[in-house]
Amino acid sequence: MSMTSEFTNISRVSWHRRGFFAGQTAYMTLAFVIICVLAATFSGNFVTTGNLLNISRNFSYIALMSLGMTVVIVTGGIDLSVGSVCALVAVCTMIAMRAVSNSSLAAIPYATVVVPVVAGLLLAAAIGAVNGFFIARLDLSPFVTTLGMLSICRGLTYVITQGRGQAPTGPGVQAFFAATNGTIAGLPVPVVYVLVAAVVLGIALHHTVWGRHLFAVGGSEPAAMRTGVRVSRVKIGAYVLCSLSAGATGILLAGWLGSAPANLASGYELRVIAASVIGGANLAGGIGGPVGAVIGAALIEVIRNSLVLGRVDAYWQDALIGSIIILAVLVDKLRGLQAK
């Protein structure tokens, strides 16, 4: 930053250099719109109800996880375990569903759906709490802790299932499919969940003490500590939330696929982190938001879909998405230099 101090001639920063417009999220939104227009122009199949519903469903799983990931990234951390948590929670929920269906609880309406789902989400929260405890209280690196958790959760998933997929069963199975794979007002339910979660998260981040402290921890942990912010509690909460979003996604995926395979969501962690980063979350901490997470996930899915419609070899997708990650961060860097 400039070291001169001009007390008397400070003017307002122009509108395109502050707030939403100053961030990476804004021009990634622009990129998203441009790619949609291009796809619509070059492929007659892009703007069809079927394709748009397909895109929105596919994108919603990564988007929901990216919302949780963004919370962790804002604190300056990272969670590599989300894909494995997704699988472990999905598998355990399916097993719990079978167990509840065969127990006396099955007589209570919807208990065969509600009890296993709540149990699955509690498991997810517990995994997040363990991650958070090691990172916040014992000061372990988030990368290493969650890398370990990635391996633990995937390993447990295989141990529990012996590699066999677990399918939803019991008297509540229709209700389960309706809640995870149905539609509300024509929209696939996962999309509705993502939109609701994004709005709630946006309000929580910008209009509550919790959100303010989350950004403070990511911006400067010593400053947060010295001003009395409960840094450990804030961090543990972030990892719990991230794990919860991963667990919820696992349950939704099981409903979509009609089964929870042991290799469910394998490798998703990288796509989730990519979506968050493309959307403007800064891995150094202190910057990020739900709009970015959703736009990032949508951008990845639209590109993937366009390549499919354009009959481009599917293997090009990963290479292209990688390039976009670097490009997005690079443009942000260049803008920063220009502002100086």
Place this chain on the structure above:
Amino acid sequence: MESPTGMPGHMLLSLRGIAKSFGAVRALDGVDLDIGPAEVLGLMGDNGAGKSTLTKIVAGNFPPTEGQIALGGTAMVFDRPAAARDAGIEVMYQDLAIAENLTASANIFLGREMTRSFGPLRFLDHSGMNKRSAELFRELKSETRSDDLVKQMSGGQRQAVAIARTRLAKAKLVLMDEPTAAISVRQVAEVLDLIRRLRDGGTAVMLISHRMPDVFTVCDRIAVLRRGRKVADKPVTATSPEEITGLITGAIETG
């Protein structure tokens, strides 16, 4: 005017016989120090003289091995930073304890946010905090906008944010650890100005500094520590930079 504790009641902060040992190292030994209300005290000394140990004891980072602390004649135990803060002692750190990704107002209210309730939910009172911050900046005569990001601010403005935070807390005493160590000449003038405004607002300041001109410009009194002992404590008008330098280095035994 002695209080029941035997401490002078007209003094804001009184330290008596403060000693601190870290294992075999005697960092402080029998230090007596008083600061009056709205007084600016310069605390000087070479590296390792015990300045920061003394500051940390007053800030409640750790208790002294021996000695007493009194505030307005009442004995106090500062066993944790929150205890000192609740008693009206705020610390301004060298790095200002500021989060650059937040606005000026968010930094001032960090850890003490104003909220409003909507039913069972509590939300940040953005307009209330911005308004109060703007008032604080006006009092400090600093042209700093409440809703600007600290990232975009000059060093002087950042100092104003940190000082506004102590004003918000209605601090009686502000400890400043080398506030002018890493900023430009022009910003030093601004910080010294802010210290004067704090004093004019009734806040006492303990300024820990290596910079002789700053101390002589802004302080009412100077105390010098050498090897854990207080070797001088006199009004600025009764001493000179040469004498203080001699006291710091040990060329002059006591003042």
